[in-house]
Amino acid sequence: MIAEQTLTEHYFRVRLHSEAICRGLETEDYVVQPVVDVSPPKWHLGHTTWFWETFVLKPNAPGYRIFHEDFSYVFNSYYETVGKRVLRTDRGNLSRPTVAGVYAYRAYVDEQMGRFLDTADLSPDLHALILLGLNHEQQHQELLITDIKYILGHNPLLPAIEMPFLEHQPQRSGNSVFIPEGIYTVGFQPTDGQTDGVFYFDNEVGAHKVYLNNATLAGKLVTNGEYRAFIEAGGYRNFRYWLSDGWAWVNANSVQAPLYWHQVDGAWWYYTFDGLKPVDPDAPLCHVSQYEADAYARWKGQRLPTEFEWEVAASTVNPALNWGARWEWTNSAYLPYPGFQTAEGAVGEYNGKFMSGQMVLRGASVATPDGHSRTTYRNFFQPDKRWQYTGIRLVTEA
């Protein structure tokens, strides 16, 4: 049981981490949106703040006055319930509110939140909502990092910037993990309600039984060097390795290598937060789509794990998987667990409505905030997405 005191500390620590990620940015870097998947850093900072204002302070803090009506409008991502204004703008066109304005918004809301957390007698529901808000902000922290990387990595100056983690450190050793055929229990099982401080999302809750067949998960992730062999073997030019949708994606986008890789005079380089660097053959591969992961596995005569094979290998079996460097693509579609229920209200839009057309990733990455990973966590993206820190772990039957 975490005391209220601790929750305030937790709140400030999370909030400060969002700003720490942005410490190296120029004002201009906060504003642009090169593609629709990427949000301007300014927007992440504002949107996470809007969450606290809208769902915690406004309905619960007596006498709370919202910072500015326009901010509520601009930083609301739940468009379905709003849409009242005339002007339809994209996030990347919004020069106003300014970055300074967004930081002022954060400061105002943080001060109010501090006061509120210090004095309020939080109901279990409100406590749970605050945990949700913290986890929501942590999710945006990883997106902040990957969106900043996209913005700078698509700027012809390829600028370096300081970030509080190492992207391409060597892999920890790991033994392969064998899963014997049988019934396993997967999914998050809350023991004492959510107020004990252990957080979970609605999409992972509901321990349930699954039947798994014999399978062996590789102890290490696929490395850059291993993947380069696939490129050099013509992997991107041979339709036989690809899912039909994947092959269409390769051709429509002229894909020839992972995101951020550039071939210069025959050698492979990649953009990192330290600038353009030679690809390290021993580091785990990063920034591949599920299509690429699947094609690579097929080229190797292996396959990707299912999300339940991964979860069992990471939790039940001993010794378990070493994980955490890359989000690991599975070949499981993102679908509801037995008994899944959508929560009421705007918060209910959180996860359930995305359960179509996306694939599950398991684990965590070097960009995932501390305390925001667990073996039941279900991350999800469309199979063509690759600006996250995504990698590949192979499986062999039996």
Add this chain to the structure above:
Amino acid sequence: MIAEQTLTEHYFRVRLHSEAICRGLETEDYVVQPVVDVSPPKWHLGHTTWFWETFVLKPNAPGYRIFHEDFSYVFNSYYETVGKRVLRTDRGNLSRPTVAGVYAYRAYVDEQMGRFLDTADLSPDLHALILLGLNHEQQHQELLITDIKYILGHNPLLPAIEMPFLEHQPQRSGNSVFIPEGIYTVGFQPTDGQTDGVFYFDNEVGAHKVYLNNATLAGKLVTNGEYRAFIEAGGYRNFRYWLSDGWAWVNANSVQAPLYWHQVDGAWWYYTFDGLKPVDPDAPLCHVSQYEADAYARWKGQRLPTEFEWEVAASTVNPALNWGARWEWTNSAYLPYPGFQTAEGAVGEYNGKFMSGQMVLRGASVATPDGHSRTTYRNFFQPDKRWQYTGIRLVTEA
């Protein structure tokens, strides 16, 4: 064990059924392609013939001379391995070969096939390939029907045409089916090899165990009348019922009702092979997307079955489901079974490469050829497709 003699009969019966479907068409109806999902009937008739010529006769019938080189090119759907010609045309632009030419192609190949089947001593592999060809043609028969319906149902004259089945007959009664929690075996289990005449596709083979929770499948499909209540309750205008992708689809396409439904002076009509008719409230709903099926279920506070719940309810449990009127959308993504292997060669492209972005449908429809359905059969389409005879069966937990 089916004798070779019987195989010849089987061959001719299947081939004649393709032509029987088209008996009511005008020459012009064979040619057009209103949308990319729909192929001109002429193309189906030519493509299925090309299969026999290319995979059976050419490599196995000594001295076989191909009918015409251009036909091989035009009716080949495996574009990845061809693509040698200069001109890139869409199927719907091909006025030549003519319909008469296609029927001549069929006659020529049928005569050669008859001779070949009468005299050849078929190896097990060749026998299996012929079964595949027959099932391939049966798949195209259902597409022929649905594509003809699309062509005529999008013609402002809404012409009637005779078809060898009833689209909107009353539902057979059926009791709901309860599945008790436990381990079940699903998937096709070949007993004595494929040469015993029992056909299966590569995507359904591989009996394996799954763990199911308590669930109850409805005994009847959702009717037109029940679905109309969803329309009238504003179901198409309220985002809360929809998956995110589904809501985008509704808005991008201004969807307001199932395919082929038209509102005339406040009443609902639908296009059928008998022309425009008032919607029968008691007939099972047809021509909905998986998005619509999912939204309807959510509106009802229920859900769609998984493909394994369906398979168990249709086979293991007693009494089992009544099925066969509509392809039933499940909430299972179309993914490989444990141990799935892609076959070698062009035939290997058959199913596996589509295992991304599609949802499984189970059962069969009024348009499915006799002998082409079984409880392990896995049909699959993208969740926005609705020109097949698709319907909804609801599930309640426990």
Add this chain to the structure above:
Amino acid sequence: MIAEQTLTEHYFRVRLHSEAICRGLETEDYVVQPVVDVSPPKWHLGHTTWFWETFVLKPNAPGYRIFHEDFSYVFNSYYETVGKRVLRTDRGNLSRPTVAGVYAYRAYVDEQMGRFLDTADLSPDLHALILLGLNHEQQHQELLITDIKYILGHNPLLPAIEMPFLEHQPQRSGNSVFIPEGIYTVGFQPTDGQTDGVFYFDNEVGAHKVYLNNATLAGKLVTNGEYRAFIEAGGYRNFRYWLSDGWAWVNANSVQAPLYWHQVDGAWWYYTFDGLKPVDPDAPLCHVSQYEADAYARWKGQRLPTEFEWEVAASTVNPALNWGARWEWTNSAYLPYPGFQTAEGAVGEYNGKFMSGQMVLRGASVATPDGHSRTTYRNFFQPDKRWQYTGIRLVTEA
């Protein structure tokens, strides 16, 4: 003054020519629409018939009964005033009405028109309307030819078909024409009202003065051989020769040669109504866009004529231009003459509303019907279009 008798003859002669053009078609060729610019031959035959029914018979022939309400809907190109039906279909999706049905429509309307012309005492306005209808049908005759060529020339079988003219005959000799600086009168000048049988369109009427500078128009059109030199000099790969829009068009469409040209083992062939033939270096170039015409002229250090230079060179000067093999691209935008007035009613939509974004072509082509060309005629297309029989004539200043 043409007698009513003669008008009937004229009517039947024009109507029969439309059908003569289609004599070599298979039923399937009438139906398809490979691109939006091209209409199915069936549609041309129906639409021209719809004109007579709608504008002549229905309002003027007592007791006239329309052939079929659906035909009126399907063959109406004036969508702005209709649009009442639910189904929105493209011309190329319409398998019905059938080709036989369209010919029956023509026969019915022709019989009614024959009866009407024999007995009616035509007012000057009605006489003028009939002349408009005949010229409207003649315009569609040239489109019929070019659309049929597009349909067959984009079919991988590249079928030959008989047509009542020679596409690539040798050029008639011609001397260059010098225009001395000064005032000239251009535009059609009706002498005795339109009922004297001399037809003109609303866009060409209104004789008016223009001031021209010294210019010399080439006596012959650019030949295929001359244009091939432009291709071989890298003309399609060097932006310096191209208008900005033209360069974008070249790149977006990977244009490398005129329409219908194919390079086979290093040699140039083109599709003709006689099938695929070697490009004749001495025949006048055909099937180029205005962008290509302009780029070629720039490469030669010359330019295209204005429409008034062309008109003066073709009419006022002696000896005048030899013309008629190709529609000749000018560098004049299609804009109204001084005092241009839009006619009342649906007929008024005829020309004026297209006076934006199109360029004028002057002359006529081998596909133009006899009696449908004059020196004041203004043809017009967007500068990227090239499926008409378009060619290039160069100009030098002074």
Add this chain to the structure above:
Amino acid sequence: MIAEQTLTEHYFRVRLHSEAICRGLETEDYVVQPVVDVSPPKWHLGHTTWFWETFVLKPNAPGYRIFHEDFSYVFNSYYETVGKRVLRTDRGNLSRPTVAGVYAYRAYVDEQMGRFLDTADLSPDLHALILLGLNHEQQHQELLITDIKYILGHNPLLPAIEMPFLEHQPQRSGNSVFIPEGIYTVGFQPTDGQTDGVFYFDNEVGAHKVYLNNATLAGKLVTNGEYRAFIEAGGYRNFRYWLSDGWAWVNANSVQAPLYWHQVDGAWWYYTFDGLKPVDPDAPLCHVSQYEADAYARWKGQRLPTEFEWEVAASTVNPALNWGARWEWTNSAYLPYPGFQTAEGAVGEYNGKFMSGQMVLRGASVATPDGHSRTTYRNFFQPDKRWQYTGIRLVTEA
């Protein structure tokens, strides 16, 4: 003859004006690009500076060292000649170089230019090039203003900003101008070479004769109040008033009013640099496309002037037009004058390659820099563009 001294002054005055326009911007406003037509203010400031560096200093100033290689790449608009780098980015994605970096670039180049102009003995060609550069920067000044307006006018906060001119001042009175039929000379006629300080663009040079018919140009521009009557008469909903392309544009974009107009509770407001204000019925209409201008004129039974009618009315006739508040759409396509020659080299791309698909605007607007307008000036945009200060002047024949 302007002395070298004066040229330096002229240079600094123009350069400072670019920065003056931006004085009210926040850093963030410099960066975004809401639509492809609009460039980020940062880009304008960098690009105009790149012009001086690339065309003047680099080839002519001995020992000149370029500021930064990346800047040359990023601020080059002549993509055809460059394209060497791997990354393809849009202007609106470029967070780097920063705004501060761009101002440093300007300061560096200005200092070098000042030194160069003070000491160099300028050849006539170089003098002409410097005049071109100044006019180039003045063109970008008007674009800077209109792009800033677009950026702020599409921000939901609709921020006000100070600008050095009044957008919506009352119209100066003006009498209508009658042009009697006859020959007139139009086009710029350089008297003593370009070094006399009178600048002209390549597209306007070449005095030549044209023949005009009687016409009367209105003395005043169409006002907001007059145009509102067109809106209220259903002008945007009746296809009869519109060119075919214009009607397609209205429908594809759901256009219902001029750009920046918003209907709030039945009243019309527009965004101005002072924020959202009620539409002033007496101010001249602004921000309409050529399609809207043409439709309005047709609704009034009048028409737009040709560019030569405008030029004659503004220069030859006495008393001449009052002009300068709005760029006035003409119904003349932007095409070359007799004898037009494209200049050599990159500067030659300046105007000629855009002579397709655009319409001429004449006059100037409240946003046009002082000294950058004359009666022979030919501005040009595609007919659907309306973010410039565009308005309407009507013409009646005779």
